Amino acid sequence: xxxxxxxxxxxxxxxxxxxxxxxxxxxxxxxxxxxxxxxxxxxxxxxxxxxxxxxxxxxxxxxxxxxxxxxxxxxxxxxxxxxxxxxxxxxxxxxxxxxxxxxxxxxxxxxxxxxxxxxxxxxxxxxxxxxxxxxxxxxxxxxxxxxxxxxxxxxxxxxxxxxxxxxxxxxxxxxxxxxxxxx
Amino acid sequence: xxxxxxxxxxxxxxxxxxxxxxxxxxxxxxxxxxxxxxxxxxxxxxxxxxxxxxxxxxxxxxxxxxxxxxxxxxxxxxxxxxxxxxxxxxxxxxxxxxxxxxxxxxxxxxxxxxxxxxxxxxxxxxxxxxxxxxxxxxxxxxxxxxxxxxxxxxxxxxxxxxxxxxxxxxxxxxxxxxxxxxxxxxxxxxxxxxxxxxxxxxxxxxxxxxxxxxxxxxxxxxxxxxxxxxxxxxxxxxxxxxxxxxxxxxxxxxxxxxxxxxxxxxxxxxxxxxxxxxxxxxxxxxxxxxxxxxxxxxxxxxxxxxxxxxxxxxxxxxxxxxxxxxxxxxxxxxxxxxxxxxxx
Numbered sequence: 016x017x018x019x020x021x022x023x024x025x026x027x028x029x030x031x032x033x034x035x036x037x038x039x040x041x042x043x044x045x046x047x048x049x050x051x052x053x054x055x056x057x058x059x060x061x062x063x064x065x066x067x068x069x070x071x072x073x074x075x076x077x078x079x080x081x082x083x084x085x086x087x088x089x090x091x092x093x094x095x096x097x098x099x100x101x102x103x104x105x106x107x108x109x110x111x112x113x114x115x116x117x118x119x120x121x122x123x124x125x126x127x128x129x130x131x132x133x134x135x136x137x138x139x140x141x142x143x144x145x146x147x148x149x150x151x152x153x154x155x156x157x158x159x160x161x162x163x164x165x166x167x168x169x170x171x172x173x174x175x176x177x178x179x180x181x182x183x184x185x186x187x188x189x190x191x192x193x194x195x196x197x198x
Numbered sequence: 199x200x201x202x203x204x205x206x207x208x209x210x211x212x213x214x215x216x217x218x219x220x221x222x223x224x225x226x227x228x229x230x231x232x233x234x235x236x237x238x239x240x241x242x243x244x245x246x247x248x249x250x251x252x253x254x255x256x257x258x259x260x261x262x263x264x265x266x267x268x269x270x271x272x273x274x275x276x277x278x279x280x281x282x283x284x285x286x287x288x289x290x291x292x293x294x295x296x297x298x299x300x301x302x303x304x305x306x307x308x309x310x311x312x313x314x315x316x317x318x319x320x321x322x323x324x325x326x327x328x329x330x331x332x333x334x335x336x337x338x339x340x341x342x343x344x345x346x347x348x349x350x351x352x353x354x355x356x357x358x359x360x361x362x363x364x365x366x367x368x369x370x371x372x373x374x375x376x377x378x379x380x381x382x383x384x385x386x387x388x389x390x391x392x393x394x395x396x397x398x399x400x401x402x403x404x405x406x407x408x409x410x411x412x413x414x415x416x417x418x419x420x421x422x423x424x425x426x427x428x429x430x431x432x433x434x435x436x437x438x439x440x441x442x443x444x445x446x447x448x449x450x451x452x453x454x455x456x457x458x459x460x461x462x463x464x465x466x467x468x469x470x471x472x473x474x475x476x477x478x479x480x481x482x483x484x485x486x487x488x489x490x491x492x493x494x495x496x497x498x499x500x501x502x503x504x505x506x507x508x509x510x511x512x513x514x515x516x517x518x519x520x521x522x523x524x525x526x527x528x529x530x531x532x533x534x535x536x537x538x539x540x541x542x
Contacts, residue, residue: 042505045505045506046501046502046505048505049501049504049505050501052241052242052243052244053238053241053242055244056244057241057244057245057246058244058245059244059245059246061246061249
């Protein structure tokens with residue numbers, strides 16, 4: 016049988032000799048070990064100030080993308096809601112009126128689009144289901160809250176902004192999904 | 199007779215100011231010892247420690263104090279009300295009293311007048327310290343008993359048993375130093391250890407015994423029998439909350455500060471350091487050296503706490519009675535022989 020660890024020691028029940036019995040050498044040895052730790056590099060990461068780099072495949076807070084002209088890509092087809100194993104997504108579709116062409120890309124759009132972040136398991140199946148490349152999971156962490164109601168994220172929290180600095184970059188994620196689907 | 203009644207008003211003023219200053223320094227050091235404890239503990243465990251309140255978390259003791267004051271001051275129904283309040287107060291009082299006889303330096307020249315850097319040069323300074331440290335256990339005992347809680351009572355029983363056993367060895371270790379220096383005054387001892395003529399070179403065993411006993415007297419790990427987080431859920435202060443608990447914890451840090459100062463004075467030359475004249479900077483060099491030594495020992499106390507596990511109660515007693523006391527007696531005999539032979 017292979018040993019579980021290379022550092023195991025055989026326990027022997029022998030009488031301790033004088034130096035072992037006065038414990039002092041052992042104590043100094045222990046203190047030397049702790050002193051080495053004293054000067055060692057600290058493992059702590061001061062989280063809100065420093066953030067550990069996210070993996071490119073990290074799945075966090077969803078975003079509903081807009082196209083280059085700032086129109087919402089989502090057409091409320093409902094495929095994401097169907098694909099969702101946790102049934103976290105609900106939406107209400109509406110027809111695009113005249114004059115709203117600058118707001119919505121297709122003739123149909125989601126008037127209400129809600130994701131329950133407490134139900135969501137961040138599996139990313141909605142991304143794969145989406146035919147319009149409208150929904151993506153990003154590397155943002157869903158913030159904590161005291162009220163359950165606040166975890167139902169509506170469009171105001173999901174749709175990205177129109178200005179360039181408010182756009183959310185999902186190219187890495189997009190590439191990953193492309194690879195996954197073509198495989 | 200006449201001269202006793204006619205007290206020196208300037209001297210009284212000087213000593214009163216000194217008391218206040220010493221009190222403030224002691225409290226500040228104790229407050230920052232709590233910060234240091236947490237920071238050092240963190241460093242030994244590869245963490246950063248408190249760093250939120252102020253730069254490097256330096257305002258943490260203040261935040262802790264505010265927290266203690268604003269917490270609910272709960273008192274158990276069955277507690278002995280009067281003693282319950284008295285215990286932390288007496289513990290704190292005794293802790294603060296001990297620093298009176300420690301010589302912090304030689305003399306400081308203020309307004310053209312030499313000011314002694316020792317509150318009072320008692321000719322029985324060593325006895326005074328021993329007396330007050332043994333009174334310290336009363337706060338723990340009364341507190342544990344008045345709480346009317348079994349854990350607390352266990353804590354105070356252990357504390358008193360531990361005090362009795364370790365004070366003996368402590369006293370015996372000190373006697374050897376007293377025999378060598380021929381004085382009970384701490385000031386005299388400090389003067390005799392000028393330069394590098396420290397007592398530690400003559401009394402290494404005595405120092406070891408005294409140091410271990412000081413750890414036990416301060417209720418510091420590995421001798422924190424009275425608190426015993428895991429067994430007695432806080433021991434004698436299980437039932438305490440708010441600033442009463444704060445007083446207990448605070449007083450422990452004051453005790454540690456004073457013990458370290460005593461160790462520095464008795465064994466490590468007090469304000470003396472080779473090549474450094476304690477009279478430099480108008481007498482300020484003495485206190486600087488003294489505080490450096492004291493802080494070093496506070497660090498060692500914390501270092502030990504975060505290295506060693508707690509003794510079991512019977513191990514503690516065995517170490518006290520079967521090892522330290524015989525060793526202290528042997529040390530005393532050896533010192534006696536040495537004094538006789540070399541007539542130091």
